[in-house]
Amino acid sequence: MDLSKNPDVAGLADTTELHRYAEALLVHLTADGSAPVAPPGLDDVSDYWLAPAVQALVLTMAGEDAMEPLSRAARLDEGRTALFLCLALAVAGHGDRIHASWLGTAFGDLSDDHPVTSGQRAVWLAAARGAYGPVGKIFVLRKLDAVAVPAEDALWLDALVPDDPAIVVPPSLKDFPQLAEIPEIAAPAQAADRLTRLRERCAEITSSRQPATVSKIVTGSVWPDAEPIAVLRTLIGQGGHEGPLSSLRGHLLQDVQPGAEPHLAALALHVAAPAVKAAAESLLHAAQEPPPEAVTVPVLGHPAILRPEGPDRNSMHAAEHGVVTESVRNRRGNWLGYVLIGIGVVLLGTGFAVHLVAALAGIAVAGWGGFLLWKRRVQEQADLDFVQARLAELNETAEGAVWALHEHARESLKRADAATEDFGELTRLLRRGPRAA
Numbered sequence: 001m002d003l004s005k006n007p008d009v010a011g012l013a014d015t016t017e018l019h020r021y022a023e024a025l026l027v028h029l030t031a032d033g034s035a036p037v038a039p040p041g042l043d044d045v046s047d048y049w050l051a052p053a054v055q056a057l058v059l060t061m062a063g064e065d066a067m068e069p070l071s072r073a074a075r076l077d078e079g080r081t082a083l084f085l086c087l088a089l090a091v092a093g094h095g096d097r098i099h100a101s102w103l104g105t106a107f108g109d110l111s112d113d114h115p116v117t118s119g120q121r122a123v124w125l126a127a128a129r130g131a132y133g134p135v136g137k138i139f140v141l142r143k144l145d146a147v148a149v150p151a152e153d154a155l156w157l158d159a160l161v162p163d164d165p166a167i168v169v170p171p172s173l174k175d176f177p178q179l180a181e182i183p184e185i186a187a188p189a190q191a192a193d194r195l196t197r198l199r200e201r202c203a204e205i206t207s208s209r210q211p212a213t214v215s216k217i218v219t220g221s222v223w224p225d226a227e228p229i230a231v232l233r234t235l236i237g238q239g240g241h242e243g244p245l246s247s248l249r250g251h252l253l254q255d256v257q258p259g260a261e262p263h264l265a266a267l268a269l270h271v272a273a274p275a276v277k278a279a280a281e282s283l284l285h286a287a288q289e290p291p292p293e294a295v296t297v298p299v300l301g302h303p304a305i306l307r308p309e310g311p312d313r314n315s316m317h318a319a320e321h322g323v324v325t326e327s328v329r330n331r332r333g334n335w336l337g338y339v340l341i342g343i344g345v346v347l348l349g350t351g352f353a354v355h356l357v358a359a360l361a362g363i364a365v366a367g368w369g370g371f372l373l374w375k376r377r378v379q380e381q382a383d384l385d386f387v388q389a390r391l392a393e394l395n396e397t398a399e400g401a402v403w404a405l406h407e408h409a410r411e412s413l414k415r416a417d418a419a420t421e422d423f424g425e426l427t428r429l430l431r432r433g434p435r436a437a
Helices: 016-032 050-061 067-091 100-107 118-128 133-145 155-160 183-206 227-235 248-255 262-287 313-327 335-354 356-432
Strands: 295-299 302-307
Touching (some): 016 050, 050 067, 067 118, 067 227, 100 133, 133 262, 155 183, 155 248, 155 262, 183 356, 248 262, 262 356, 302 313, 302 356, 313 356
């Protein structure tokens, strides 16, 4: 029903008092479920649907026969009359007093090609919360069941469990987190994690057993949704026009998101069950992918191919060469030490014939040259020790990564079994569906 087009009241009797009473009635309905005493003169507006609809509502709440004013109101505007009575009785906590035909008239037909009106959404919310009992919830379920949802629609999976881009590091790879970043290893782990979260989310939705909270007269709290009140205010002429409307699928996707109202989520999940099951099957297949036969990972900054039987020798040789190349410093030659020793020997040989000072200088120069050669030898030994330590670390890290991959392979079998159990439990939850009561 298009509430943006209010009925034309031009030419009717003064409706000011009627609208004033309707507004006071709405305040009392939301406060304690009662109706204030009607002022005289409401029958004077005989050609306006709201006057007999208000009379029918008051009589229905009092448990009296309301057929005569109800017939007059329906004859003037059947759609608005049905919507007004359905929402007003729900807000007042007397939703069990509506007639089933009123729901059909007020709700109309749903289509994925047209927006959901605010009146439809208001009745939808009230029925989902149990305002009309099991009959009302079954009515909305049948309306939603008539909507076809493509089984390959991935929007439902994104709405239920938004994708988490964080890398899942399995326990077997906690010492080698870089292995968990390899796409062939990361994808099955992320799929299994998302399947588990999907199963938990569906369990959270379908396991909700709390009774609906629909009005202050029942629960001691105000009506939890704004839509029914807003629609009622629009119907009695006190509210604005209909706001921006959403598509049917937009409402359903919103209803299954984390933090959504559980009763609405249960209905939406029932509609999306085929698509959710198809998405879960895709996650199951991804989670059951076997580990890769070989992976290329950086070991100490050098690529190495790792296989179950061990590191690839050719790639390890290349990595070892890279470690040696980057670890050995480019030092200048040790020719200076030999030159100084030669000069010292010459000075020492001629010093005894020329002067003792020359001999002492030769000894000093030769000693300096020997010191330079010894220092160079110490540096070379340090370089050799460092290279050997790096090569040992390279091979030890590669071997450790291979053993981690072995453990990951065993862990993958357990993860695949757990994913199968998650899928089975998820299928059972989807088959269960929402409770009518």
